[in-house]
Amino acid sequence: MSLFERKLQEIHNDLADRTLSVQDLVNESLYRIQEVDPKVKAFLSVDEEGARQAALSLDEQLAKGGERGLLYGLPAGIKDNMNTEGWKTTCASKFLSNHTSIYDATVVRKLREAQSVTIGKLNMDEFAMGGSNENSGFHPSYNPWNLDYVPGGSSGGSAAAVAAGEVYFALGSDTGGSIRQPAAYCGVVGLKPTYGLVSRFGLVAFASSLDQIGPITKNVEDTAYVLQAIAGHDPLDSTSLKSTIPDYISSLTGDVKNLRIAVPKEYMGEGVSPQVKESVLSALKVLEGLGATWEEVSLPHTEYAVATYYLLASSEASSNLARFDGVRYGVRTDNADNLIELYRKSRSEGFGAEVKRRIMLGTYALSSGYYDAYYLKAQKVRTLIKQDFEKVFEQYDVIIGPTAPTPAFRIGEQVDDPLTMYLNDILTIPVSLAGIPAISIPCGAVDGLPVGLQIIGKALDEATVLRTAHAFEQHTEFHKARPQL
Amino acid sequence: MSVTIKDVEHVAKLARLELSVEEQQVFTGQLNAILKYAEKLNELNTEGVEPTSHPMPLSNVMREDEVRPSLPVETVMRNAPDEEDGQIKVPAVLE
Numbered sequence: 001m002s003l004f005e006r007k008l009q010e011i012h013n014d015l016a017d018r019t020l021s022v023q024d025l026v027n028e029s030l031y032r033i034q035e036v037d038p039k040v041k042a043f044l045s046v047d048e049e050g051a052r053q054a055a056l057s058l059d060e061q062l063a064k065g066g067e068r069g070l071l072y073g074l075p076a077g078i079k080d081n082m083n084t085e086g087w088k089t090t091c092a093s094k095f096l097s098n099h100t101s102i103y104d105a106t107v108v109r110k111l112r113e114a115q116s117v118t119i120g121k122l123n124m125d126e127f128a129m130g131g132s133n134e135n136s137g138f139h140p141s142y143n144p145w146n147l148d149y150v151p152g153g154s155s156g157g158s159a160a161a162v163a164a165g166e167v168y169f170a171l172g173s174d175t176g177g178s179i180r181q182p183a184a185y186c187g188v189v190g191l192k193p194t195y196g197l198v199s200r201f202g203l204v205a206f207a208s209s210l211d212q213i214g215p216i217t218k219n220v221e222d223t224a225y226v227l228q229a230i231a232g233h234d235p236l237d238s239t240s241l242k243s244t245i246p247d248y249i250s251s252l253t254g255d256v257k258n259l260r261i262a263v264p265k266e267y268m269g270e271g272v273s274p275q276v277k278e279s280v281l282s283a284l285k286v287l288e289g290l291g292a293t294w295e296e297v298s299l300p301h302t303e304y305a306v307a308t309y310y311l312l313a314s315s316e317a318s319s320n321l322a323r324f325d326g327v328r329y330g331v332r333t334d335n336a337d338n339l340i341e342l343y344r345k346s347r348s349e350g351f352g353a354e355v356k357r358r359i360m361l362g363t364y365a366l367s368s369g370y371y372d373a374y375y376l377k378a379q380k381v382r383t384l385i386k387q388d389f390e391k392v393f394e395q396y397d398v399i400i401g402p403t404a405p406t407p408a409f410r411i412g413e414q415v416d417d418p419l420t421m422y423l424n425d426i427l428t429i430p431v432s433l434a435g436i437p438a439i440s441i442p443c444g445a446v447d448g449l450p451v452g453l454q455i456i457g458k459a460l461d462e463a464t465v466l467r468t469a470h471a472f473e474q475h476t477e478f479h480k481a482r483p484q485l
Numbered sequence: 486m487s488v489t490i491k492d493v494e495h496v497a498k499l500a501r502l503e504l505s506v507e508e509q510q511v512f513t514g515q516l517n518a519i520l521k522y523a524e525k526l527n528e529l530n531t532e533g534v535e536p537t538s539h540p541m542p543l544s545n546v547m548r549e550d551e552v553r554p555s556l557p558v559e560t561v562m563r564n565a566p567d568e569e570d571g572q573i574k575v576p577a578v579l580e
Binding site for chain 2: 347
């Protein structure tokens, strides 16, 4: 059995007893990457030497009687849009193919303080724009459950690496579902925290009012540990919240008695596959059996969320990505006679089609004459979507539904049709617009492909989301299933 | 509201992108499809609804006006495509 099948606490006990070393864990990770990554292609870069060095120094530290950090010794993968000093950070874009980080993102610093070992940087859709990893500027990643299928996106490399057992855990980022959807497609656990709970400093911005970093793990307990390590106020991120961080690990009581669950009828309607609905209904029965109650509710503005999101996220992206001009970093064109040409040619040569499409959409929506009709209108609808959730949460503790309308789709199936691709995110986007937390956990399979259950909570109530997810996990086996590679 | 190839040319200019004729044609079709879908929002009456620019109640985050160390110039220059005397070099700005 892989070391990574074991619970964090067991691993830590063995490390403390010195029957296991961090070097063993890192070897396991590097060996597994060598074995399966040629098929899964989850990584963009692996720092074997650095990881071995870090492992050695952690082992030596413990031998000298040093303290163990919260994530001591655990091999981690980081989505390639988070800056890691001395490492390439490319956002899977040709534009940044030569870019080396000169500082650490706050989450990367916090992982180091918690003493996990970073193994490598994970593939993604270019600048986090996409839901299939097919938009990576370098190569797609593949779903470990079936290599003909996409792993989801944009944190597809992160979800695939965890599912394939290449790392113990990974970090992803979620703008409209980019942690939860790939977690669902790859049969792992993915949490998007409340907007502002985890610092975005050092995360390359896509849509600043939506982006949020979160953990991808194999079980809910590990998610609680990673969240504990990365959450908290950061003066370097002006949108970072100053709330007190609860003890997420001790919130996993297994008790969901009298928990009030709302199930939005819009999340179980047309467009959602019957098998996915069936898996969600079975999951609700499990929770009912544990003393929770559920009722159908309505989130009436759900059908407007995708349009709202693509206008707002693309507008913010068109502004954020203006910084990629070929002047200070990134790939600069060889064919420019003047500064404007340098901007235009460097950008056009460096960005892929989806990134250009979204910059175009965003620039159009913000341009003179269209701002009110598109951007401002979308911001107002965002308010209505947020209010939908607030109303439901007056009477319920969590909202439950599917993470995605279907399991993973085939590679190439939706690549020519951006609008259809955008609709895969219909059940994750509303949550992002409202800024509230949500987790995806495995709850079934269709034709060998995993199905994700989405549990949504009130702002800053990650504890209840994790408690519900954990209680379900304790009474089911879905999270233990592993792909054959 | 329908996007023409001329609009696409104009927006590309604003966005500092240089698109091939083929890209212009593809984007014209795709932007029209996406914007047509976005017209769905007009079904909603949003009169009197406050816009949400940010999901959490935070505004005017201030800090003390204290000087903090910046990244060293040599470090920043490591990623610069072209450099001279510790400064980033670009083609002529003025003709």
